[in-house]
Amino acid sequence: MDSKKVSSELNYSTKSGYRTHNCGELRIADVGKEVSIAGWVQTSRDKNHFAFVDVRDRYGITQCVFQKPKAETTEEEKAKMAMYEQARKLGREFVIMVKGKVLERVAKNKERPTGDVEIAPTSLTILNESKTPPFIIEDKTDGKEDIRMRYRYLDIRRNPVKDALILRHKCAQVVRQYLSGEGFIEVETPVLMKSTPEGARDFVVPSRMNPGQFYALPQSPQTFKQILMVAGMDRYFQIVKCFRDEELRADRQPEFTQIDCEMSFVTQEDVLNTFENMVRVIFKKMIGHEFKKFERMPYSVAMRDYGIDKPDLRYGMKLKNITKLCQGKNFKLFDEAELVVAIVCDGIGKWSNKKVKELDKLAKSQIIGAGGLIWIKCKDVKEKKGSFQSSISKFFKDDDLLPIANFCGAKTGDLICIMAGKDFKTRECMGKFRHEMGTKLGLRKGGFYGLWVVDFPLLEYDEEEKRWCAMHHPFTSPKPEDEKYLNTDPGKVRANAYDMVINGVEMGGGSIRIHDRGMQKTMFKLLGFTDEEAEAQFGFLMGAFEYGAPPHGGLAFGFDRMCSILGNETSIRNYIAFPKNKMGRDLMIDAPSKITKKQLNELYIAT
Numbered sequence: 325m326d327s328k329k330v331s332s333e334l335n336y337s338t339k340s341g342y343r344t345h346n347c348g349e350l351r352i353a354d355v356g357k358e359v360s361i362a363g364w365v366q367t368s369r370d371k372n373h374f375a376f377v378d379v380r381d382r383y384g385i386t387q388c389v390f391q392k393p394k395a396e397t398t399e400e401e402k403a404k405m406a407m408y409e410q411a412r413k414l415g416r417e418f419v420i421m422v423k424g425k426v427l428e429r430v431a432k433n434k435e436r437p438t439g440d441v442e443i444a445p446t447s448l449t450i451l452n453e454s455k456t457p458p459f460i461i462e463d464k465t466d467g468k469e470d471i472r473m474r475y476r477y478l479d480i481r482r483n484p485v486k487d488a489l490i491l492r493h494k495c496a497q498v499v500r501q502y503l504s505g506e507g508f509i510e511v512e513t514p515v516l517m518k519s520t521p522e523g524a525r526d527f528v529v530p531s532r533m534n535p536g537q538f539y540a541l542p543q544s545p546q547t548f549k550q551i552l553m554v555a556g557m558d559r560y561f562q563i564v565k566c567f568r569d570e571e572l573r574a575d576r577q578p579e580f581t582q583i584d585c586e587m588s589f590v591t592q593e594d595v596l597n598t599f600e601n602m603v604r605v606i607f608k609k610m611i612g613h614e615f616k617k618f619e620r621m622p623y624s625v626a627m628r629d630y631g632i633d634k635p636d637l638r639y640g641m642k643l644k645n646i647t648k649l650c651q652g653k654n655f656k657l658f659d660e661a662e663l664v665v666a667i668v669c670d671g672i673g674k675w676s677n678k679k680v681k682e683l684d685k686l687a688k689s690q691i692i693g694a695g696g697l698i699w700i701k702c703k704d705v706k707e708k709k710g711s712f713q714s715s716i717s718k719f720f721k722d723d724d725l726l727p728i729a730n731f732c733g734a735k736t737g738d739l740i741c742i743m744a745g746k747d748f749k750t751r752e753c754m755g756k757f758r759h760e761m762g763t764k765l766g767l768r769k770g771g772f773y774g775l776w777v778v779d780f781p782l783l784e785y786d787e788e789e790k791r792w793c794a795m796h797h798p799f800t801s802p803k804p805e806d807e808k809y810l811n812t813d814p815g816k817v818r819a820n821a822y823d824m825v826i827n828g829v830e831m832g833g834g835s836i837r838i839h840d841r842g843m844q845k846t847m848f849k850l851l852g853f854t855d856e857e858a859e860a861q862f863g864f865l866m867g868a869f870e871y872g873a874p875p876h877g878g879l880a881f882g883f884d885r886m887c888s889i890l891g892n893e894t895s896i897r898n899y900i901a902f903p904k905n906k907m908g909r910d911l912m913i914d915a916p917s918k919i920t921k922k923q924l925n926e927l928y929i930a931t
Contacts, residue, residue, distance in 0.1 A: 342421055348384020350426055352440045359443065360423040361386055368414040375411040379422060382486060387442040388422050407448050417454035417461065423447040474911040476902055488898040492887045496563055498609050499583055502602050508559040508585065513548035515541060520861055525569035530927040541567035544880060546797060547865050549586040550837055553876040554868045561585045563883060575885055575896050578908045586878035592820055592836055595877050596776055607772065610890050618774040626777050631755020633777050636828025639767035641667050641758050643751065644732045655719040661744035665754050668732050669761055673701040673739040683741065687757055694753035698742035705729050705736045759828055775825040782819040783850065791852045796821050798847055800835040814850055826889055834879030841869040
């Protein structure tokens with residue numbers, strides 16, 4: 325959203341006892357009118373007997389020009405002099421009200437919707453003074469992130485944050501309008517609920533009335549929305565706060581918002597069509613983008629060709645399995661590897677060795693987590709002859725490298741990047757490296773590409789705990805045709821699960837749920853629950869399934885992330901009014917904080 329587009333074409337009035345117009349409203353047609361505006365002082369400049377004051381509010385900026393009178397002989401001239409002196413001393417962020425007459429500007433400002441006019445004030449009222457702000461309140465600011473988070477109420481006055489919050493509001497309106505039009509009912513579910521051991525860590529809340537017992541804040545309303553389907557609500561949605569006690573990064577917060585949805589009597593295809601259409605409507609109405617039909621890609625293909633389950637398909641750079649071409653050359657790393665995999669980076673074979681070696685540092689970084697990077701510069705590539713420079717020239721001569729280059733589709737001037745090791749980890753590291761190289765080479769700019777990743781594994785094996793874990797959650801149903809493998813080969817079972825990916829970012833995900841008590845019991849058993857543990861944790865859901873649970877499925881979108889994609893940003897923080905920092909702290913209110921001994925005693929908590 326562009327703040328410069330905020331104009332007088334509002335479908336509501338902002339008129340009040342303090343203002344006839346807002347600061348983004350006046351136009352050339354208003355010349356000659358007596359008006360009043362109210363807002364914050366953006367700038368105050370004293371030039372050649374004129375005090376220029378820019379007044380800002382949510383809607384825009386209007387220039388007011390206070391003229392110094394040539395004499396002070398009359399009472400009117402004295403009043404004008406006093407107002408001029410008051411105006412030239414205004415500080416940044418003072419809150420003022422100005423009354424006056426609208427004039428046409430001589431030097432117009434084409435960068436501002438109100439740039440054709442200015443106000444010649446007849447009165448100036450200071451409604452509140454302000455301390456000098458700790459950073460410049462402009463689109464480009466000198467404030468570091470921590471200081472801006474500490475003074476978030478000042479940061480929100482800046483257009484980038486203000487516009488992000490307005491975008492979020494408008495997006496929520498579109499979501500509610502679409503889902504309501506499709507027969508979905510918005511239902512609120514509890515914030516204080518039962519803790520469950522699966523998934524991320526819970527935030528827990530001690531119960532004063534039940535000593536030694538705790539609520540958990542919901543990681544999602546998963547069980548409640550399934551129970552709403554058992555209750556016959558048929559179509560449910562909620563724009564809901566969720567909480568996870570996990571490590572933070574740019575696109576992750578301890579409390580976040582989901583568009584949570586569930587439907588009864590639906591297949592996977594029904595769910596995908598409903599919500600693909602919703603996203604089409606959102607992007608069309610919000611930013612004017614029209615999607616092509618979303619591609620459907622099995623998880624196995626995503627991992628094989630892109631190394632991760634949320635590939636950005638705006639560019640190529642597919643992974644190539646070159647294991648057979650690389651082994652048997654007495655290079656231990658390759659000979660002992662389960663997988664040797666490569667990607668081709670177009671045109672950067674001309675980079676200096678120093679610059680290419682920086683990619684090895686990237687591969688070893690925490691972002692990627694690989695053991696290292698092998699590289700091949702393609703100096704001259706022909707079908708039967710080639711010239712190369714590589715980091716493995718001791719073991720691979722040009723004749724050895726040519727089949728690799730041809731298999732990968734590399735051309736003269738390209739750079740081949742290679743990783744080797746355990747199959748899954750190597751593929752995953754190369755997938756992350758592909759994303760980073762896409763960003764570094766400017767391939768992840770512009771446009772939107774929508775994708776459904778489907779047919780995920782139902783389970784994944786935890787080597788540390790020596791047990792199967794749900795890849796999504798314990799309520800995801802298996803593909804009917806794979807149920808026969810549940811007891812004999814669980815890793816072979818595919819889930820009725822799906823993720824929506826846009827530009828390499830997981831926008832949302834969901835599944836067709838288990839609605840049969842017997843199948844749910846089988847799933848809990850595979851996950852290592854005893855009957856008693858399953859009953860203690862999920863007895864309420866299992867009990868509901870005994871009273872006629874319909875087939876049902878759903879999906880949840882990360883609303884904060886959706887807004888950041890619409891706003892073309894990587895961080896979700898601007899789209900959250902009061903976000904936490906990387907340590908999960910709210911710097912503005914200084915939370916979390918200690919509580920009193922009395923409160924601890926009331927909660928039966930010893931320290």
